[in-house]
Amino acid sequence: MAESWLDFERPIIELERKIEELKSLDENGALKEEISKLENKASKLREDVYKNLNRWQKVQLARHLKRPYISDYIELMFDNFVELHGDRNFGDDLAIIAGIAKLDGKSVVIVGHEKGRNTKEKIRRNFGMPHPEGYRKALRVMQLAAKFKKPILTFVDTPGAYPGVGAEERGQSEAIARNLREISMLPVPIVVSITGEGGSGGALAIAIGDKILMQEHSIYSVISPEGCASILWRDSSKAPEAAEALKLTAQDLMGFGVIDEIVSEPAGGAHRDSKDAAERLKRAILNSLNELTTLPKEELVRKRIEKFLKMGVYENR
Protein backbone atom coordinates (compact mmCIF):
# COMPACT_ATOMS: atom_id res chain seq x y z
CA MET A 1 0.00 0.00 0.00
CA ALA A 2 1.46 3.31 -1.08
CA GLU A 3 1.59 5.53 1.94
CA SER A 4 2.14 9.21 2.17
CA TRP A 5 3.78 9.64 5.55
CA LEU A 6 6.61 12.10 5.89
CA ASP A 7 10.08 10.98 6.95
CA PHE A 8 9.85 12.53 10.36
CA GLU A 9 6.40 11.02 10.94
CA ARG A 10 7.39 7.46 10.12
CA PRO A 11 9.08 6.45 13.42
CA ILE A 12 6.03 7.66 15.30
CA ILE A 13 3.61 5.86 13.01
CA GLU A 14 5.65 2.63 13.31
CA LEU A 15 5.67 2.82 17.09
CA GLU A 16 1.95 3.47 17.18
CA ARG A 17 1.33 0.46 14.96
CA LYS A 18 3.43 -1.75 17.20
CA ILE A 19 1.38 -0.63 20.20
CA GLU A 20 -1.85 -1.43 18.37
CA GLU A 21 -0.49 -4.84 17.45
CA LEU A 22 0.51 -5.64 21.03
CA LYS A 23 -2.88 -4.49 22.26
CA SER A 24 -4.60 -6.88 19.91
CA LEU A 25 -2.41 -9.77 21.09
CA ASP A 26 -2.75 -8.95 24.76
CA GLU A 27 -5.68 -11.13 25.81
CA ASN A 28 -4.87 -11.65 29.48
CA GLY A 29 -3.14 -8.36 30.30
CA ALA A 30 0.37 -9.83 30.45
CA LEU A 31 1.71 -7.22 28.03
CA LYS A 32 0.22 -4.31 29.89
CA GLU A 33 3.53 -3.06 31.24
CA GLU A 34 5.26 -3.34 27.89
CA ILE A 35 2.41 -1.47 26.19
CA SER A 36 2.44 1.35 28.68
CA LYS A 37 6.21 1.67 28.29
CA LEU A 38 5.86 1.98 24.54
CA GLU A 39 3.02 4.44 24.91
CA ASN A 40 5.22 6.67 27.02
CA LYS A 41 7.94 6.36 24.47
CA ALA A 42 5.55 7.28 21.66
CA SER A 43 4.23 10.32 23.42
CA LYS A 44 7.75 11.52 24.16
CA LEU A 45 8.77 10.97 20.55
CA ARG A 46 5.74 12.93 19.32
CA GLU A 47 6.58 15.76 21.64
CA ASP A 48 10.22 15.85 20.57
CA VAL A 49 9.48 15.77 16.86
CA TYR A 50 6.66 18.31 16.82
CA LYS A 51 8.17 20.77 19.25
CA ASN A 52 11.25 21.20 17.12
CA LEU A 53 9.89 21.22 13.60
CA ASN A 54 11.95 23.33 11.28
CA ARG A 55 10.28 25.51 8.66
CA TRP A 56 10.72 23.04 5.84
CA GLN A 57 9.05 20.32 7.91
CA LYS A 58 6.19 22.74 8.47
CA VAL A 59 5.95 23.23 4.71
CA GLN A 60 5.70 19.47 4.30
CA LEU A 61 2.99 19.20 6.94
CA ALA A 62 1.06 22.07 5.33
CA ARG A 63 1.22 20.19 2.01
CA HIS A 64 0.58 16.77 3.54
CA LEU A 65 -1.36 14.57 1.13
CA LYS A 66 -3.63 13.49 3.98
CA ARG A 67 -4.25 17.01 5.28
CA PRO A 68 -7.96 17.88 5.51
CA TYR A 69 -9.22 20.08 2.66
CA ILE A 70 -12.19 22.42 2.52
CA SER A 71 -14.43 19.57 1.33
CA ASP A 72 -13.56 17.70 4.55
CA TYR A 73 -14.22 20.75 6.69
CA ILE A 74 -17.54 21.38 4.97
CA GLU A 75 -18.55 17.85 5.87
CA LEU A 76 -17.27 18.07 9.44
CA MET A 77 -18.25 21.62 10.42
CA PHE A 78 -21.35 22.69 8.54
CA ASP A 79 -24.93 21.61 7.86
CA ASN A 80 -27.07 21.98 4.74
CA PHE A 81 -24.20 22.91 2.45
CA VAL A 82 -25.32 23.89 -1.04
CA GLU A 83 -22.55 24.45 -3.56
CA LEU A 84 -22.87 27.43 -5.91
CA HIS A 85 -21.14 27.27 -9.26
CA GLY A 86 -19.81 29.64 -11.88
CA ASP A 87 -18.62 33.20 -12.31
CA ARG A 88 -21.57 34.18 -14.59
CA ASN A 89 -19.07 35.16 -17.22
CA PHE A 90 -16.77 32.42 -18.42
CA GLY A 91 -17.13 29.20 -16.47
CA ASP A 92 -16.93 27.26 -13.25
CA ASP A 93 -13.49 26.82 -11.70
CA LEU A 94 -13.39 23.70 -9.57
CA ALA A 95 -10.17 24.79 -7.85
CA ILE A 96 -12.45 26.96 -5.73
CA ILE A 97 -15.48 25.69 -3.88
CA ALA A 98 -18.14 28.24 -2.99
CA GLY A 99 -21.49 27.80 -1.35
CA ILE A 100 -24.02 28.50 1.36
CA ALA A 101 -24.43 26.55 4.59
CA LYS A 102 -25.40 26.61 8.25
CA LEU A 103 -22.85 26.89 11.01
CA ASP A 104 -24.44 26.08 14.35
CA GLY A 105 -27.81 26.97 12.86
CA LYS A 106 -26.69 30.31 11.38
CA SER A 107 -26.46 31.05 7.66
CA VAL A 108 -22.95 31.57 6.32
CA VAL A 109 -21.24 31.79 2.94
CA ILE A 110 -18.18 29.60 2.38
CA VAL A 111 -15.39 30.06 -0.17
CA GLY A 112 -12.14 28.14 -0.37
CA HIS A 113 -9.51 26.38 -2.44
CA GLU A 114 -9.84 22.64 -3.01
CA LYS A 115 -6.76 20.65 -3.99
CA GLY A 116 -8.49 17.30 -4.51
CA ARG A 117 -7.64 14.05 -2.74
CA ASN A 118 -6.79 11.42 -5.36
CA THR A 119 -5.15 11.80 -8.76
CA LYS A 120 -8.41 12.08 -10.65
CA GLU A 121 -9.77 14.65 -8.20
CA LYS A 122 -6.52 16.60 -8.22
CA ILE A 123 -6.68 16.97 -11.97
CA ARG A 124 -10.34 17.95 -11.83
CA ARG A 125 -9.52 20.54 -9.15
CA ASN A 126 -6.35 21.67 -10.94
CA PHE A 127 -4.43 20.95 -7.70
CA GLY A 128 -6.21 23.88 -6.05
CA MET A 129 -4.72 26.43 -8.45
CA PRO A 130 -7.47 28.78 -9.63
CA HIS A 131 -7.94 30.54 -12.93
CA PRO A 132 -9.43 34.06 -13.03
CA GLU A 133 -12.95 32.60 -13.19
CA GLY A 134 -12.31 30.96 -9.83
CA TYR A 135 -11.53 34.29 -8.20
CA ARG A 136 -14.49 35.88 -9.95
CA LYS A 137 -16.77 33.12 -8.69
CA ALA A 138 -15.41 33.71 -5.19
CA LEU A 139 -16.13 37.44 -5.42
CA ARG A 140 -19.59 36.90 -6.87
CA VAL A 141 -20.59 34.62 -4.01
CA MET A 142 -19.03 36.93 -1.43
CA GLN A 143 -21.01 39.83 -2.86
CA LEU A 144 -24.10 37.66 -2.53
CA ALA A 145 -23.25 37.28 1.15
CA ALA A 146 -22.88 41.05 1.49
CA LYS A 147 -26.19 41.70 -0.24
CA PHE A 148 -28.03 39.45 2.21
CA LYS A 149 -25.92 40.35 5.25
CA LYS A 150 -24.47 36.90 5.87
CA PRO A 151 -20.98 36.39 7.23
CA ILE A 152 -18.27 35.01 4.96
CA LEU A 153 -15.86 32.24 5.87
CA THR A 154 -12.93 31.55 3.59
CA PHE A 155 -10.54 28.59 3.63
CA VAL A 156 -7.14 29.11 2.08
CA ASP A 157 -5.07 26.21 0.77
CA THR A 158 -3.37 26.64 -2.60
CA PRO A 159 0.08 26.41 -4.18
CA GLY A 160 -0.87 29.63 -5.99
CA ALA A 161 -2.89 31.03 -8.88
CA TYR A 162 -2.51 28.87 -11.99
CA PRO A 163 0.36 29.86 -14.30
CA GLY A 164 -1.11 29.29 -17.75
CA VAL A 165 -1.91 30.92 -21.08
CA GLY A 166 -5.69 30.97 -20.56
CA ALA A 167 -5.26 32.37 -17.06
CA GLU A 168 -3.23 35.28 -18.45
CA GLU A 169 -5.61 35.84 -21.37
CA ARG A 170 -8.54 36.10 -19.03
CA GLY A 171 -6.75 38.47 -16.65
CA GLN A 172 -5.35 36.60 -13.66
CA SER A 173 -3.88 39.85 -12.32
CA GLU A 174 -7.06 41.81 -12.80
CA ALA A 175 -9.15 39.14 -11.09
CA ILE A 176 -6.87 39.03 -8.05
CA ALA A 177 -6.52 42.83 -7.82
CA ARG A 178 -10.26 43.34 -8.08
CA ASN A 179 -10.87 40.83 -5.29
CA LEU A 180 -8.41 42.63 -3.03
CA ARG A 181 -10.16 45.95 -3.61
CA GLU A 182 -13.75 44.73 -3.50
CA ILE A 183 -13.50 42.28 -0.60
CA SER A 184 -11.92 44.96 1.57
CA MET A 185 -15.19 46.94 1.36
CA LEU A 186 -17.76 44.18 1.92
CA PRO A 187 -19.96 45.22 4.86
CA VAL A 188 -20.20 41.80 6.50
CA PRO A 189 -17.89 39.90 8.85
CA ILE A 190 -15.19 37.89 7.07
CA VAL A 191 -13.20 35.20 8.85
CA VAL A 192 -10.26 33.76 6.92
CA SER A 193 -8.76 30.40 7.84
CA ILE A 194 -5.39 29.46 6.39
CA THR A 195 -5.64 25.68 6.58
CA GLY A 196 -2.67 24.50 4.53
CA GLU A 197 -0.63 26.30 1.95
CA GLY A 198 -1.10 30.05 1.57
CA GLY A 199 0.50 30.42 -1.84
CA SER A 200 1.13 34.11 -2.59
CA GLY A 201 -1.37 36.25 -4.53
CA GLY A 202 -3.41 33.18 -5.37
CA ALA A 203 -4.08 32.77 -1.66
CA LEU A 204 -4.41 36.45 -0.80
CA ALA A 205 -7.20 36.90 -3.36
CA ILE A 206 -9.58 35.18 -0.93
CA ALA A 207 -7.72 36.01 2.28
CA ILE A 208 -8.85 39.57 2.96
CA GLY A 209 -10.85 39.61 6.17
CA ASP A 210 -11.49 40.87 9.66
CA LYS A 211 -9.93 37.90 11.42
CA ILE A 212 -7.14 35.89 9.90
CA LEU A 213 -6.82 32.50 11.56
CA MET A 214 -4.02 30.14 10.77
CA GLN A 215 -3.78 26.50 11.69
CA GLU A 216 -0.71 25.59 13.66
CA HIS A 217 1.03 23.70 10.85
CA SER A 218 0.02 25.82 7.90
CA ILE A 219 2.18 28.23 5.93
CA TYR A 220 1.64 31.52 4.11
CA SER A 221 4.23 33.04 1.82
CA VAL A 222 4.94 35.62 -0.87
CA ILE A 223 6.59 32.92 -3.01
CA SER A 224 7.01 29.15 -2.76
CA PRO A 225 10.25 27.98 -1.15
CA GLU A 226 11.12 26.26 -4.45
CA GLY A 227 10.54 29.45 -6.45
CA CYS A 228 12.52 31.49 -3.99
CA ALA A 229 15.43 29.03 -4.03
CA SER A 230 15.62 29.02 -7.80
CA ILE A 231 15.78 32.83 -7.87
CA LEU A 232 18.25 33.14 -5.00
CA TRP A 233 20.53 30.21 -5.65
CA ARG A 234 19.36 29.01 -9.10
CA ASP A 235 18.63 25.69 -7.44
CA SER A 236 15.11 24.69 -6.42
CA SER A 237 16.47 21.82 -4.32
CA LYS A 238 17.58 24.47 -1.82
CA ALA A 239 13.91 24.96 -0.90
CA PRO A 240 14.54 24.03 2.77
CA GLU A 241 16.98 26.96 3.11
CA ALA A 242 14.54 29.23 1.29
CA ALA A 243 11.76 28.20 3.68
CA GLU A 244 13.96 29.37 6.56
CA ALA A 245 14.66 32.68 4.83
CA LEU A 246 11.01 33.35 3.99
CA LYS A 247 9.74 32.91 7.57
CA LEU A 248 6.44 31.48 6.43
CA THR A 249 5.04 29.55 9.40
CA ALA A 250 1.97 30.49 11.42
CA GLN A 251 4.28 31.28 14.33
CA ASP A 252 6.40 33.62 12.17
CA LEU A 253 3.34 35.41 10.82
CA MET A 254 1.88 35.92 14.27
CA GLY A 255 5.14 37.67 15.14
CA PHE A 256 4.86 39.97 12.12
CA GLY A 257 1.30 40.93 13.03
CA VAL A 258 -0.05 39.54 9.78
CA ILE A 259 -2.47 37.05 11.36
CA ASP A 260 -4.73 37.29 14.38
CA GLU A 261 -4.74 33.80 15.84
CA ILE A 262 -3.02 30.44 15.63
CA VAL A 263 -5.48 27.56 15.81
CA SER A 264 -4.05 24.45 17.42
CA GLU A 265 -4.10 21.10 15.64
CA PRO A 266 -4.34 17.60 17.09
CA ALA A 267 -1.01 15.95 18.03
CA GLY A 268 0.94 15.23 14.84
CA GLY A 269 -1.10 17.59 12.69
CA ALA A 270 -4.63 18.03 11.36
CA HIS A 271 -4.36 14.90 9.19
CA ARG A 272 -3.96 12.62 12.23
CA ASP A 273 -7.48 13.43 13.39
CA SER A 274 -9.44 15.59 11.01
CA LYS A 275 -12.54 15.52 13.21
CA ASP A 276 -10.62 16.99 16.09
CA ALA A 277 -8.94 19.52 13.77
CA ALA A 278 -12.35 20.59 12.45
CA GLU A 279 -13.71 21.00 15.96
CA ARG A 280 -10.84 23.25 17.01
CA LEU A 281 -11.12 25.33 13.88
CA LYS A 282 -14.88 25.59 14.23
CA ARG A 283 -14.55 26.86 17.77
CA ALA A 284 -12.06 29.53 16.68
CA ILE A 285 -14.28 30.61 13.79
CA LEU A 286 -17.34 30.85 16.05
CA ASN A 287 -15.43 32.93 18.59
CA SER A 288 -14.31 35.32 15.85
CA LEU A 289 -17.82 35.57 14.45
CA ASN A 290 -19.30 36.31 17.85
CA GLU A 291 -16.86 39.12 18.29
CA LEU A 292 -17.35 40.56 14.79
CA THR A 293 -21.14 40.46 14.66
CA THR A 294 -21.33 43.00 17.49
CA LEU A 295 -19.56 45.65 15.37
CA PRO A 296 -21.54 48.11 13.22
CA LYS A 297 -20.77 47.53 9.55
CA GLU A 298 -19.01 50.90 9.00
CA GLU A 299 -16.66 50.12 11.84
CA LEU A 300 -16.09 46.63 10.54
CA VAL A 301 -14.87 47.96 7.18
CA ARG A 302 -12.87 50.79 8.75
CA LYS A 303 -11.10 48.39 11.08
CA ARG A 304 -10.40 45.99 8.24
CA ILE A 305 -8.70 48.69 6.17
CA GLU A 306 -6.75 49.94 9.19
CA LYS A 307 -5.57 46.44 9.92
CA PHE A 308 -3.85 46.21 6.54
CA LEU A 309 -2.62 49.79 6.77
CA LYS A 310 -0.51 48.82 9.77
CA MET A 311 1.29 46.02 7.95
CA GLY A 312 4.86 46.65 6.87
CA VAL A 313 8.21 47.55 8.40
CA TYR A 314 10.19 50.64 7.37
CA GLU A 315 11.99 53.61 8.80
CA ASN A 316 11.75 57.37 8.45
CA ARG A 317 15.25 58.39 7.62
Place this chain on the structure above:
Amino acid sequence: MFWFKKKKTYGLEPQQKKELPDGVWLKCERCGDILYRKELERNLWVCGKCGYHFRIGCKKYIEILSDDGKFEELDGELSSKDPMNFPQYVQKLKNSQKKTGLKEGVLIGDATIGGHKVVFALTDFGFIGGSMGSVVGEKVTRAIQRAKQEKVPLVILTASGGGARMQEGILSLMQMAKTSAHLAELAKAGIPYITILTHPTMAGVMASFASLGDIIIAEPGALLGFTGPRVIQQTIGEELPDGFQRSEFLLKHGMVDIIAERKNLRKTLVSVLDFFEEKK
Protein backbone atom coordinates in the same frame (compact mmCIF):
# COMPACT_ATOMS: atom_id res chain seq x y z
CA MET B 1 0.51 66.81 6.44
CA PHE B 2 3.03 65.85 9.04
CA TRP B 3 4.92 63.48 6.79
CA PHE B 4 5.84 66.00 4.12
CA LYS B 5 9.16 66.93 5.49
CA LYS B 6 11.57 66.92 2.65
CA LYS B 7 10.59 68.42 -0.65
CA LYS B 8 12.69 67.92 -3.67
CA THR B 9 12.23 69.11 -7.20
CA TYR B 10 13.52 67.06 -10.06
CA GLY B 11 14.59 68.84 -13.16
CA LEU B 12 16.88 67.53 -15.83
CA GLU B 13 19.39 65.88 -13.60
CA PRO B 14 22.59 64.32 -14.86
CA GLN B 15 22.39 61.30 -12.51
CA GLN B 16 19.61 59.88 -14.67
CA LYS B 17 22.13 58.89 -17.32
CA LYS B 18 23.48 56.12 -15.13
CA GLU B 19 20.44 53.94 -15.79
CA LEU B 20 20.83 54.14 -19.52
CA PRO B 21 23.56 52.61 -21.64
CA ASP B 22 26.67 54.71 -22.09
CA GLY B 23 28.35 55.51 -25.38
CA VAL B 24 27.67 57.60 -28.45
CA TRP B 25 26.38 54.65 -30.44
CA LEU B 26 23.92 52.13 -29.02
CA LYS B 27 22.46 48.89 -30.21
CA CYS B 28 18.67 48.44 -30.17
CA GLU B 29 17.85 45.63 -27.79
CA ARG B 30 15.15 44.37 -30.12
CA CYS B 31 16.13 44.88 -33.77
CA GLY B 32 19.88 45.17 -33.24
CA ASP B 33 20.07 48.37 -35.24
CA ILE B 34 22.91 50.73 -34.34
CA LEU B 35 21.47 53.97 -33.03
CA TYR B 36 22.99 57.38 -32.50
CA ARG B 37 22.57 58.34 -28.88
CA LYS B 38 21.57 61.97 -29.48
CA GLU B 39 18.95 60.85 -31.96
CA LEU B 40 17.64 58.24 -29.52
CA GLU B 41 17.39 60.84 -26.78
CA ARG B 42 15.43 63.16 -29.05
CA ASN B 43 13.17 60.22 -29.77
CA LEU B 44 12.52 59.70 -26.02
CA TRP B 45 14.53 56.48 -26.09
CA VAL B 46 12.39 54.75 -28.68
CA CYS B 47 14.12 52.96 -31.56
CA GLY B 48 13.41 54.83 -34.77
CA LYS B 49 13.52 51.64 -36.77
CA CYS B 50 11.44 49.10 -34.81
CA GLY B 51 9.69 51.21 -32.19
CA TYR B 52 11.32 49.42 -29.27
CA HIS B 53 10.79 51.39 -26.07
CA PHE B 54 13.98 51.40 -24.00
CA ARG B 55 13.52 51.31 -20.25
CA ILE B 56 14.17 54.83 -19.00
CA GLY B 57 13.64 54.98 -15.24
CA CYS B 58 11.18 57.02 -13.27
CA LYS B 59 12.93 60.39 -13.38
CA LYS B 60 12.92 60.48 -17.17
CA TYR B 61 9.19 59.79 -17.12
CA ILE B 62 8.70 62.77 -14.83
CA GLU B 63 10.53 64.94 -17.37
CA ILE B 64 8.41 63.60 -20.19
CA LEU B 65 5.03 63.72 -18.49
CA SER B 66 4.79 66.52 -15.97
CA ASP B 67 4.56 70.23 -16.78
CA ASP B 68 8.07 71.72 -16.98
CA GLY B 69 9.38 68.38 -15.70
CA LYS B 70 8.55 69.48 -12.17
CA PHE B 71 7.84 67.15 -9.32
CA GLU B 72 7.56 67.90 -5.61
CA GLU B 73 8.67 64.72 -3.97
CA LEU B 74 6.93 63.54 -0.81
CA ASP B 75 8.00 61.01 1.80
CA GLY B 76 11.39 60.59 0.18
CA GLU B 77 12.91 59.75 3.54
CA LEU B 78 11.15 56.41 3.91
CA SER B 79 13.62 53.58 3.69
CA SER B 80 13.63 49.82 3.98
CA LYS B 81 14.65 47.65 6.86
CA ASP B 82 15.45 43.98 6.71
CA PRO B 83 12.60 42.51 8.75
CA MET B 84 13.22 38.91 7.65
CA ASN B 85 16.97 39.06 7.98
CA PHE B 86 16.91 37.88 4.40
CA PRO B 87 20.08 36.69 2.63
CA GLN B 88 21.83 39.48 0.67
CA TYR B 89 18.95 41.94 1.11
CA VAL B 90 20.84 44.78 2.77
CA GLN B 91 23.52 44.59 0.08
CA LYS B 92 20.88 44.51 -2.65
CA LEU B 93 19.28 47.65 -1.27
CA LYS B 94 22.62 49.42 -1.18
CA ASN B 95 23.48 48.39 -4.74
CA SER B 96 20.11 49.54 -6.03
CA GLN B 97 20.43 52.88 -4.30
CA LYS B 98 23.82 53.38 -5.85
CA LYS B 99 22.72 52.28 -9.29
CA THR B 100 19.52 54.34 -9.49
CA GLY B 101 20.19 57.29 -7.19
CA LEU B 102 16.85 56.46 -5.57
CA LYS B 103 16.25 55.61 -1.95
CA GLU B 104 13.56 53.07 -2.77
CA GLY B 105 11.66 51.61 -5.73
CA VAL B 106 9.00 54.31 -5.95
CA LEU B 107 8.81 58.10 -6.06
CA ILE B 108 5.63 59.83 -4.96
CA GLY B 109 4.85 63.50 -5.10
CA ASP B 110 2.81 66.40 -6.42
CA ALA B 111 2.93 67.37 -10.05
CA THR B 112 0.94 69.30 -12.60
CA ILE B 113 0.14 67.60 -15.87
CA GLY B 114 -1.48 69.63 -18.63
CA GLY B 115 -2.48 72.15 -15.99
CA HIS B 116 -4.09 69.54 -13.77
CA LYS B 117 -2.80 69.11 -10.26
CA VAL B 118 -2.23 65.43 -9.62
CA VAL B 119 -0.58 63.11 -7.17
CA PHE B 120 2.00 61.21 -9.18
CA ALA B 121 3.72 57.97 -8.23
CA LEU B 122 6.28 56.07 -10.29
CA THR B 123 7.98 52.76 -9.67
CA ASP B 124 11.44 52.07 -11.07
CA PHE B 125 12.56 48.74 -12.48
CA GLY B 126 16.17 49.56 -11.67
CA PHE B 127 15.45 49.22 -7.96
CA ILE B 128 15.21 45.47 -7.25
CA GLY B 129 13.00 45.05 -10.30
CA GLY B 130 10.65 47.80 -9.14
CA SER B 131 9.34 45.29 -6.64
CA MET B 132 6.99 46.20 -3.80
CA GLY B 133 8.17 45.80 -0.24
CA SER B 134 6.97 47.70 2.83
CA VAL B 135 8.27 51.09 1.66
CA VAL B 136 6.79 50.90 -1.83
CA GLY B 137 3.47 49.73 -0.38
CA GLU B 138 3.47 52.47 2.23
CA LYS B 139 4.39 55.22 -0.22
CA VAL B 140 1.80 54.13 -2.79
CA THR B 141 -0.75 54.05 0.02
CA ARG B 142 0.24 57.57 1.09
CA ALA B 143 -0.07 58.74 -2.51
CA ILE B 144 -3.60 57.31 -2.58
CA GLN B 145 -4.47 59.00 0.71
CA ARG B 146 -3.08 62.30 -0.49
CA ALA B 147 -5.07 62.19 -3.75
CA LYS B 148 -8.16 61.53 -1.67
CA GLN B 149 -7.46 64.34 0.76
CA GLU B 150 -6.49 66.89 -1.89
CA LYS B 151 -9.28 65.72 -4.20
CA VAL B 152 -6.95 65.54 -7.19
CA PRO B 153 -6.47 62.67 -9.66
CA LEU B 154 -3.94 59.97 -8.90
CA VAL B 155 -1.56 58.89 -11.65
CA ILE B 156 0.67 55.86 -11.10
CA LEU B 157 3.27 54.75 -13.62
CA THR B 158 4.64 51.27 -13.08
CA ALA B 159 7.83 49.48 -14.08
CA SER B 160 7.68 46.61 -11.64
CA GLY B 161 8.70 43.29 -13.12
CA GLY B 162 9.63 42.13 -9.64
CA GLY B 163 6.10 42.05 -8.25
CA ALA B 164 5.90 41.64 -4.48
CA ARG B 165 9.43 41.83 -3.06
CA MET B 166 10.49 38.35 -1.97
CA GLN B 167 13.11 39.71 0.44
CA GLU B 168 10.43 41.11 2.75
CA GLY B 169 8.43 37.89 2.71
CA ILE B 170 4.82 37.98 3.78
CA LEU B 171 4.99 41.72 4.50
CA SER B 172 5.40 42.36 0.77
CA LEU B 173 2.37 40.24 -0.02
CA MET B 174 0.36 42.29 2.46
CA GLN B 175 1.23 45.49 0.58
CA MET B 176 -0.97 44.21 -2.24
CA ALA B 177 -3.88 44.13 0.19
CA LYS B 178 -2.95 47.47 1.73
CA THR B 179 -2.73 49.41 -1.54
CA SER B 180 -5.84 47.79 -3.01
CA ALA B 181 -7.94 48.44 0.09
CA HIS B 182 -7.02 52.11 -0.06
CA LEU B 183 -7.87 52.25 -3.73
CA ALA B 184 -11.32 51.07 -2.72
CA GLU B 185 -11.62 54.17 -0.54
CA LEU B 186 -10.34 56.38 -3.36
CA ALA B 187 -12.94 54.89 -5.70
CA LYS B 188 -15.65 55.50 -3.11
CA ALA B 189 -14.56 59.14 -2.90
CA GLY B 190 -14.94 59.44 -6.69
CA ILE B 191 -11.32 60.43 -7.34
CA PRO B 192 -9.97 59.46 -10.78
CA TYR B 193 -7.13 56.97 -10.85
CA ILE B 194 -5.03 56.46 -13.97
CA THR B 195 -2.34 53.84 -14.35
CA ILE B 196 0.42 53.82 -16.95
CA LEU B 197 1.95 50.39 -17.36
CA THR B 198 5.47 50.21 -18.74
CA HIS B 199 7.86 47.37 -19.37
CA PRO B 200 7.76 45.19 -17.33
CA THR B 201 4.92 45.13 -14.77
CA MET B 202 4.21 41.71 -13.32
CA ALA B 203 2.96 39.57 -10.45
CA GLY B 204 2.21 41.31 -7.15
CA VAL B 205 2.20 44.82 -8.56
CA MET B 206 0.17 43.89 -11.62
CA ALA B 207 -2.20 41.91 -9.35
CA SER B 208 -2.85 44.90 -7.13
CA PHE B 209 -2.71 48.65 -7.76
CA ALA B 210 -1.45 48.50 -11.38
CA SER B 211 -4.59 46.72 -12.59
CA LEU B 212 -7.05 48.90 -10.72
CA GLY B 213 -6.93 52.14 -12.70
CA ASP B 214 -10.18 53.71 -13.87
CA ILE B 215 -8.24 54.17 -17.07
CA ILE B 216 -5.32 51.89 -17.89
CA ILE B 217 -2.71 53.09 -20.39
CA ALA B 218 0.17 50.90 -21.56
CA GLU B 219 3.32 51.61 -23.51
CA PRO B 220 3.72 49.45 -26.62
CA GLY B 221 5.44 46.10 -26.24
CA ALA B 222 5.55 46.12 -22.44
CA LEU B 223 5.55 42.74 -20.70
CA LEU B 224 2.48 42.76 -18.45
CA GLY B 225 1.04 39.82 -16.56
CA PHE B 226 0.79 37.74 -13.45
CA THR B 227 3.18 34.82 -13.87
CA GLY B 228 6.44 35.28 -15.74
CA PRO B 229 6.54 33.70 -19.22
CA ARG B 230 9.38 31.33 -18.35
CA VAL B 231 7.50 29.82 -15.44
CA ILE B 232 4.40 29.41 -17.58
CA GLN B 233 6.37 27.74 -20.30
CA GLN B 234 7.96 25.35 -17.82
CA THR B 235 4.55 24.55 -16.34
CA ILE B 236 2.66 23.88 -19.54
CA GLY B 237 5.61 22.56 -21.54
CA GLU B 238 4.50 24.28 -24.73
CA GLU B 239 5.65 27.21 -26.80
CA LEU B 240 3.94 30.41 -25.81
CA PRO B 241 1.91 32.26 -28.42
CA ASP B 242 3.57 35.16 -30.25
CA GLY B 243 3.41 38.43 -28.37
CA PHE B 244 2.20 36.66 -25.24
CA GLN B 245 1.71 39.04 -22.28
CA ARG B 246 2.70 42.08 -24.31
CA SER B 247 0.63 45.27 -24.20
CA GLU B 248 -1.00 44.43 -27.55
CA PHE B 249 -1.99 40.98 -26.22
CA LEU B 250 -3.60 42.61 -23.19
CA LEU B 251 -5.42 45.13 -25.35
CA LYS B 252 -6.77 42.32 -27.51
CA HIS B 253 -7.97 40.43 -24.43
CA GLY B 254 -9.63 43.47 -22.92
CA MET B 255 -7.18 44.15 -20.09
CA VAL B 256 -6.00 47.67 -20.97
CA ASP B 257 -7.83 50.72 -22.32
CA ILE B 258 -5.18 52.40 -24.43
CA ILE B 259 -1.76 51.71 -25.88
CA ALA B 260 0.15 54.95 -26.22
CA GLU B 261 3.60 55.33 -27.75
CA ARG B 262 5.97 57.23 -25.53
CA LYS B 263 5.83 60.31 -27.74
CA ASN B 264 2.03 60.37 -27.32
CA LEU B 265 1.97 59.42 -23.67
CA ARG B 266 1.71 62.93 -22.28
CA LYS B 267 -0.93 63.96 -24.81
CA THR B 268 -2.98 60.87 -24.02
CA LEU B 269 -2.69 61.41 -20.29
CA VAL B 270 -3.70 65.05 -20.58
CA SER B 271 -6.76 64.11 -22.68
CA VAL B 272 -7.81 61.68 -20.00
CA LEU B 273 -7.28 64.25 -17.24
CA ASP B 274 -9.20 66.83 -19.30
CA PHE B 275 -12.13 64.43 -19.38
CA PHE B 276 -12.18 64.05 -15.62
CA GLU B 277 -11.58 67.70 -14.81
CA GLU B 278 -13.45 70.01 -17.12
CA LYS B 279 -12.03 73.49 -17.40
CA LYS B 280 -14.20 76.11 -15.76
